[in-house]
Amino acid sequence: MTKMDDVAKLANVSTATVSRVLSKNPNVSLKTQRRVLEAVDILGYKPNRLASNFRKRSSKTVVVVLPDITNSFFSKIVQGLEEVAQSRGYHVLLGDTRNNVESERNFIDLVNQKFVDGMILATARLPKEEILAVSQEIPIVLACEYFDGFDIPTVTIDNVSAAREATQHLVNLGHRRIGFISGPLSIVLGRDRLKGYRQAMLINELPVEESLIQEGDFTVQAGYNAMMKLMASNHPPSAIFAASDEMAIGAMKAARNKGLNVPEDVSIIGFDDIPAGTYVHPELTTIRQPAFEIGTQAMNLLLDMIKGCAKERKQLVLPHQVVLRETTTSPRG
Template sequence: MVAIVDVAKMAKVSTATVSRVLTNNKNVSPKTRAKVLEAVNQLEYKPNRLASNLRKMSSNTVMAVVPDITNPFFSSILQGFKDVALANGYHVLLGDTGNSLEQERNYINLVKERVVDGLILATARLPKEEILAASQEIPVVLACEYIDGFDIPTVSIDNVSAAREAVEYLIHLGHRRIGLITGPLSVILSRDRVKGYYQALNLNEIQIEGVLIQEGDFTVHSGYETMLKLLALEDPPTAVFATNDEMAAGAIKAIKQKGFEVPKDISIIGFDDIPLCGLIEPELTTISQPRYDVGYQAMQMLLNTIKKEELIRKQIVLPHRLMHRNTCCKYNPIG
């Protein structure tokens, strides 16, 4: 491998002079600069970026960690990350935990070694003390998820009020027996959406029945399996709130497979507004998150933190919107 010393020998200059040429330092004569660049071209020298980064204590690279890269929810968020980073001369490394706590921990430990300049977590399932400890060593921003009581920059929506709005919409349509398919309750977003479900029922004086609440894992398969359990009840729900769109899609499949119709027999509402919503039949009513804006603002906050610029707001809550499509209708007790 060609080293900087080889370039220096061919150009008959010091390694410091080669370094100045490669970093566009103006304190080099045009004649010397030409000799160095000629040697670089002849030897096909490639600068060692890692060594350069260590000298500068900067890599111009950040890492974004997501829980499941196969989930289309994260595509627009990642686009927002990338657009801001590239516009500011940064590269983005992607870490996919595969919903593994250990892999999430591995990524955090990696960035603590200063391989990258900062970290965005679109998942925060580790004990909050571990994430706080990382944030004290390297700039960290949370996207979508948050940690209650910690002063870590965060971009999210109000999941409690969004879930409450979804369930109140079903109540407005006349439904009183409303099932809930939730994501893993170890995830704070899932707990917030369950809280919104509880609030909507309590505000409308509807009894909460544990048998109507099923825990999934945000996948289509879990939505399908949990919906089968709800359909097997002696008195199944007339409407179901699935706390993400993939589980809602799985629920629709189960309903159809059992010979029922959506929304005639059972209304379904999802959460996230991923592209799948407009492709399934009928098109899915859902809560829409501004996913690109979440990614855009989270990366902007991270780069500002890396540059030691003061953040005007550390906790950004973006608006959500209920998207009315074709999977919900008024409850007709006669059928």
């Protein structure tokens, strides 16, 4: 295995000079730089990045922890944060917790061991005190999630308002019996979207029937299962608000299996605006989150913190939008 000493000998320089050239130190003459880089190329030398990290106390790497890498909503977030990271000379490690708390804890341990310079959490199922403790040791940014009363930088939307607008859209169409398929109520996103649904129902003086609220986990299968339960009621709802597009797509499949037409027999609105929403038939009405911008803003916040130039405004709330397509209409009769 080629070592830095070998490069130094071939280039007739010191190992310190080789290190300065590889780290792009400007205080090395162009002639010496060329000689070192030619030696690197001839010998096929690969720098030991881990050893370099210990010397520099910097890995130029950040870890991004996702709850479910198969959910296409997160792909746009990843694209946004990758674009910023690459433009600023950083590498990104992706971690998929599969909605498992222990997996999330394992990734935080990786951060504690200083193998990465910072972390973006797009999931936060650990107790907030644990995450706060880690945030005192290393830069952390929350993307989509947040903690009330904790000074941890956050990039998200107003999920309560967005859910209220989604429900209000169905009310405006004339629906009075509206079912809700929530996300996990153990996390803030699930609770906020439920809160928005309840607010819209109460504002319009419509009863909130607990039997019309089914808890899911943001997956297609959860949406399918919840919809089957809602449609099994003696008095099923005429409209459904699903707290994610994937659950909305699952609900659409369940409706078809029950012999129902969307939106003629039951209207459905989702949340996220994933690409698949425009490929299902009929096309899905939804709430659009600016996923790409969530990624870019979160990465910029994190890298600014790492470099010690973080902005004062740490909690960013980005705009959302109701996207009207084909899965909602006025109820029959």
